[in-house]
Amino acid sequence: xxxxxxxxxxxxxxxxxxxxxxxxxxxxxxxxxxxxxxxxxxxxxxxxxxxxxxxxxxxxxxxxxxxxxxxxxxxxxxxxxxxxxxxxxxxxxxxxxxxxxxxxxxxxxxxxxxxxxxxxxxxxxxxxxxxxxxxxxxxxxxxxxxxxxxxxxxxxxxxxxxxxxxxxxxxxxxxxxxxxxxxxxxxxxxxxxxxxxxxxxxxxxxxxxxxxxxxxxxxxxxxxxxxxxxxxxxxxxxxxxxxxxxxxxxxxxxxxxxxxxxxxxxxxxxxxxxxxxxxxxxxxxxxxxxxxxxxxxxxxxxxxxxxxxxxxxxxxxxxxxxxxxxxxxxxxxxxxxxxxxxxxxxxxxxxxxxxxxxxxxxxxxxxxxxxxxxxxxxxxxxxxxxxxxxxxxxxxxxxxxxxxxxxxxxxxxxxxxxxxxxxxxxxxxxxxxxxxxxxxxxxxxxxxxxxxxxxxxxxxxxxxxxxxxxxxxxxxxxxxxxxxxxxxxxxxxxxxxxxxxxxxxxxxxxxxxxxxxxxxxxxxxxxxxxxxxxxxxxxxxxxxxxxxxxxxxxxxxxxxxxxxxxxxxxxxxxxxxxxxxxxxxxxxxxxxxxxxxxxxxxxxxxxxxxxxxxxxxxxxxxxxxxxxxxxxxxxxxxxxxxxxxxxxxxxxxxxxxxxxxxxxxxxxxxxxxxxxxxxxxxxxxxxxxxxxxxxxxxxxxxxxxxxxxxxxxxxxxxxxxxxxxxxxxxxxx
Amino acid sequence: xxxxxxxxxxxxxxxxxxxxxxxxxxxxxxxxxxxxxxxxxxxxxxxxxxxxxxxxxxxxxxxxxxxxxxxxxxxxxxxxxxxxxxxxxxxxxxxxxxxxxxxxxxxxxxxxxxxxxxxxxxxxxxxxxxxxxxxxxxxxxxxxxxxxxxxxxxxxxxxxxxxxxxxxxxxxxxxxxxxxxxxxxxxxxxxxxxxxxxxxxxxxxxxxxxxxxxxxxxxxxxxxxxxxxx
Numbered sequence: 034x035x036x037x038x039x040x041x042x043x044x045x046x047x048x049x050x051x052x053x054x055x056x057x058x059x060x061x062x063x064x065x066x067x068x069x070x071x072x073x074x075x076x077x078x079x080x081x082x083x084x085x086x087x088x089x090x091x092x093x094x095x096x097x098x099x100x101x102x103x104x105x106x107x108x109x110x111x112x113x114x115x116x117x118x119x120x121x122x123x124x125x126x127x128x129x130x131x132x133x134x135x136x137x138x139x140x141x142x143x144x145x146x147x148x149x150x151x152x153x154x155x156x157x158x159x160x161x162x163x164x165x166x167x168x169x170x171x172x173x174x175x176x177x178x179x180x181x182x183x184x185x186x187x188x189x190x191x192x193x194x195x196x197x198x199x200x201x202x203x204x205x206x207x208x209x210x211x212x213x214x215x216x217x218x219x220x221x222x223x224x225x226x227x228x229x230x231x232x233x234x235x236x237x238x239x240x241x242x243x244x245x246x247x248x249x250x251x252x253x254x255x256x257x258x259x260x261x262x263x264x265x266x267x268x269x270x271x272x273x274x275x276x277x278x279x280x281x282x283x284x285x286x287x288x289x290x291x292x293x294x295x296x297x298x299x300x301x302x303x304x305x306x307x308x309x310x311x312x313x314x315x316x317x318x319x320x321x322x323x324x325x326x327x328x329x330x331x332x333x334x335x336x337x338x339x340x341x342x343x344x345x346x347x348x349x350x351x352x353x354x355x356x357x358x359x360x361x362x363x364x365x366x367x368x369x370x371x372x373x374x375x376x377x378x379x380x381x382x383x384x385x386x387x388x389x390x391x392x393x394x395x396x397x398x399x400x401x402x403x404x405x406x407x408x409x410x411x412x413x414x415x416x417x418x419x420x421x422x423x424x425x426x427x428x429x430x431x432x433x434x435x436x437x438x439x440x441x442x443x444x445x446x447x448x449x450x451x452x453x454x455x456x457x458x459x460x461x462x463x464x465x466x467x468x469x470x471x472x473x474x475x476x477x478x479x480x481x482x483x484x485x486x487x488x489x490x491x492x493x494x495x496x497x498x499x500x501x502x503x504x505x506x507x508x509x510x511x512x513x514x515x516x517x518x519x520x521x522x523x524x525x526x527x528x529x530x531x532x533x534x535x536x537x538x539x540x541x542x543x544x545x546x547x548x549x550x551x552x553x554x555x556x557x558x559x560x561x562x563x564x565x566x567x568x569x570x571x572x573x574x575x576x577x578x579x580x581x582x583x584x585x586x587x588x589x590x591x592x593x594x595x596x597x598x599x600x601x602x603x604x605x606x607x608x609x610x611x612x613x614x615x616x617x618x619x620x621x622x623x624x625x626x627x628x629x630x631x632x633x634x635x636x637x638x639x640x641x642x643x644x645x646x647x648x649x650x651x652x653x654x655x656x657x658x659x660x661x662x663x664x665x666x667x668x669x670x671x672x673x674x675x676x677x678x679x680x681x682x683x684x685x686x687x688x689x690x691x692x693x694x695x696x697x698x699x700x701x702x703x704x705x706x707x708x709x710x711x712x713x714x715x716x717x718x719x720x721x722x723x724x725x726x727x728x729x730x731x732x733x734x735x736x737x738x739x740x741x742x743x744x745x746x747x748x749x750x751x752x753x754x755x756x757x758x759x760x761x762x763x764x765x766x
Numbered sequence: 767x768x769x770x771x772x773x774x775x776x777x778x779x780x781x782x783x784x785x786x787x788x789x790x791x792x793x794x795x796x797x798x799x800x801x802x803x804x805x806x807x808x809x810x811x812x813x814x815x816x817x818x819x820x821x822x823x824x825x826x827x828x829x830x831x832x833x834x835x836x837x838x839x840x841x842x843x844x845x846x847x848x849x850x851x852x853x854x855x856x857x858x859x860x861x862x863x864x865x866x867x868x869x870x871x872x873x874x875x876x877x878x879x880x881x882x883x884x885x886x887x888x889x890x891x892x893x894x895x896x897x898x899x900x901x902x903x904x905x906x907x908x909x910x911x912x913x914x915x916x917x918x919x920x921x922x923x924x925x926x927x928x929x930x931x932x933x934x935x936x937x938x939x940x941x942x943x944x945x946x947x948x949x950x951x952x953x954x955x956x957x958x959x960x961x962x963x964x965x966x967x968x969x970x971x972x973x974x975x976x977x978x979x980x981x982x983x984x985x986x987x988x989x990x991x992x993x994x995x996x
Contacts, residue, residue, distance in 0.1 A: 175780040177901070194925065230955050237950060237957070241931040245983050250903040251926040637921045638899055638907050640777060640785045660779035662901065667921060 133256035181664035186387035190630035401620035409503035420497030533701035629668035782902035791893035
C-alpha cells in the first residue's frame, strides 16, 4: 500500500474514533459482558473443532488427490526402475519380446476423475452401478473399448487367432509310390486340381483394384493377442509388488527379531537340510539309473524298429506294411521313443512364463497319447483275462466259425454253382472243371486247418496273453490271423479274376475282329483292317465259343470277389477299431467339456449396446461416440477335433468307391488294397516323421540334468521400464 | 407371420465400429411376443409327448423287461431312483396310458423314424440372423445363426491384414441372379461369403458393401492402384 494512503486511512480512523467515542465504550462494555458470560471460550472451542475437522479431513483429501498424481508418477518411475517386477520368476524381457513393446507405461488413472495429470490422457471409472467401465480421453474423437476376461495361464487357458492344431505339423510328404500305381495316379490328379485352384486364386488377385497396405495398428493384432495372454501373470506380479512403490526399502532386522525368526524357522531349516541331502546325494543316483534304463529300452526299441522297417529293396514292402501286428508294435515303439523327448520339451515350459503358449498343443498331445495307452492297457487286461479264462471255448467257437464260413460254406456254394444255379444254364463241363479245381484246393486247405485245430487254444491263449500289452494288440493279431486263414479265398479270387480278365480281353479283341477292325497299339486307336476269310471264320467261331462260356466264369469270379470284399470290409472294421484305440482325441474331448478355453479355436467379438450406459453420468459433457466390444475365445469345434478321421474316411472312400476301382472289379483286374501308409496317416499326425536318434536322446536327457542344478536365478532389480497392461482398454483416437 | 423377408439393421455406436444384421425376425411387438411364447410352449409340449411315446414303446419292448419297477417313493430327491420314480408316475398317469396305447398301435419301424423327424423339426429355429461386424484396425467378423437350437452360431473373424478385398459378386441360383457380398482372404483358396444363408437383395448388399469399405479402411490411406486391376 502506498504510504500516503496509509497516512490518510490512519487520520480517518483516528478522527472517527474521537468523533464517536461512545461507540468505542459500548464495544468495550460488550466485550466485558461477553467475557463474563463465557462467549469467548465457546468461540474458541468452536474454532478448535473446526480447525480439527480441517486438519482431519480437508487436508488429507487434498493430500490424497495430490498423492494420486504422485502415485502415477511413482508407478511410472517404479516401472522404469523395475521395482514392480521384483521377485518375478522369469525374466520380464521375455514378455516384452512377446508383446512387441520395449517397456511398460502408465496410460491413465481409474476412479479418480478430479485428478488431472498432464502426461496422462485416459481416465477410467468403474463402479457397482456401472456395468461397463467409463473411459474418458480428452483428445479422443471416438473411442473403441475392447473388454475381455483374462485367460488364466495357470490353467493353461489362452486365446489364439488360429485354431489349436492337435496334429503334429512337421511331417514331410512321403511320396514313395511306385510309378503307374493307383496312388501315384491319384496323387497326380490331386496335384493337378491344386494347381488349377492356385491359378484361380492368382486370377482373383488381379480383381483387387485398390490395395490397402496394412497399417501399424492392423499388423499388431498377433501382438495384442499375446498381450491378452500375458495380462494375468503381469497383473499378479504388479499386484504383488505394488506395496513397494514409493517406499524406502526396509531396514535390516534387529538382533531380537532375528532370534525370534530363527527360533520359529528351526523346523523348516531342518526339513530343508534333509531335503537338500536327498536332492544332492540320492536323487541324482536314481535319476542316472532311470536314464540308463530308458536308454537301454531305447536301444532295444531301435533294434526292433530296424527289423520292422527293413526292406529288401526300397520299393518292396516292409514287415510293418504287411502285418497289422508289426504296425501296432511299431506304433508303440515309436511312441516310446518320442515320449522322453516330448517330456523334456514340456519340462522346458517350467523355465519360462506360463503365458507362453507355444507348447500347449504338445502338452495335449503328450497326455493324450499317455492316456490312450493307459486306457488301452486297462481294456486289454479285462479282455485278456476273459480270453485266457475261456480260451477253450473261444478257440472252439473260432474254429467252428472258421470251418463253417471259410470251408463248408464255400464248398456248398461251389457245388451249388456246378449244378445250374438259380435256373441259370451254365456250361456243365466248364463249371465242373472249375468247381472241381477249387474244391480240391479247399479240401487240401481244410486238411491244413484241421491239423491246426489242436493248436488253436494255445494260439488263443497267446493272443489273450498279448492283450496285457493293450487291447489293440489282440485286435491286430486277430486281423493278421484272419488274413492268414483266408489266404485260400484270396488266391481263388486272384485265379478267377485272372481267368475272367483273360477271357474279357480276348472277347474284346475278337469283337473288333468281328467288326472288321483292330486295335492299333501304337496309335492307341481303332483302325479298320482287312482280314482273310479263314481268320474271320476262326475268330468268329472262337468269339461265339468264349461268349457262351463267359457266364460260367463270371459266376465263379463274382462269388470269390464278393467273399474277398467281405474280408476286406472286416479288416477295415478292425483297422478302424485300431485307429480309434491308438489315436482317439480323448484328452482333447475331455478338455473341451471341462474347460473349453484350453482349446481355443479363434476369437470372436461381440458388440454391446451402449445407449443405456453412456447416459448414466448426466453431469459430464457429452462423451465422444464410444463402442463397447467383448472379446471372447471360440472353443475348437468338434469337427476340427476329428479332422484326421474325416480325412481318413475321405481317403478310404476315394480309394474304394472310385470309378477306377469299380472298373477294375467289372473287368476282373486286381483291385489293389489301400496302402497301409495311407491308412496310417493318423499315426504320422501324432508322431514325428523322423524319430530322434539314440545319441540325440542321450544328449537331451543329460543336458536337462545339468541345467536343473543351476536353476532359479532370481531376476531382480533389472533396469527395465515397461508399459502398463491396462486390463480393459485399447483406446483409439 | 412369425418371419419376414430378410431386412437390414445397422448399429453404429462409433464411426469405427459398425454391425450389420440381416435377419428374418420382425420387430417384436407385444402380440408377436405372445405368439412366439405360445409356439415355444407348443413345441415343448409336443416334444415331451413324443419322448413319452418313445419311452412307453421302450417299456413295451422286451429290452425293458429286466429293469425292475420303481413304484415306491425314495427318501432322497437327488438320486437316480427318484428319477425312475417320476418316470413311473408319468407312465402310469393318463397321458402316459394314452401314449402306451398309441405306442402299442404303431410298429417300431414307423414310430422311431417318425419321432426322430418330428424332434428334428421341433428343434429348428424360427428365425435366421446373420451379422457382419466391422472393427477398424482389427478386422471383420461374419456370423450366422445355426438352423437348430442344438448348436450355437458359427462365427469367423478375419483380421484386416488378411482381408485382400471385399466385393459384390453375382451368381445364378435356380432361375434368378443373386448378388452376394464376398470377402477375399489372403492365402486361402476359398472366398468367404457374407450372409451365406439369407443372401439378401442387391440393395442391402450394396449398402453394406459401401459401409464396410468406408469403415474398415481409414480414408486417405488407400495405396496406389494396381496396374492390372480392371
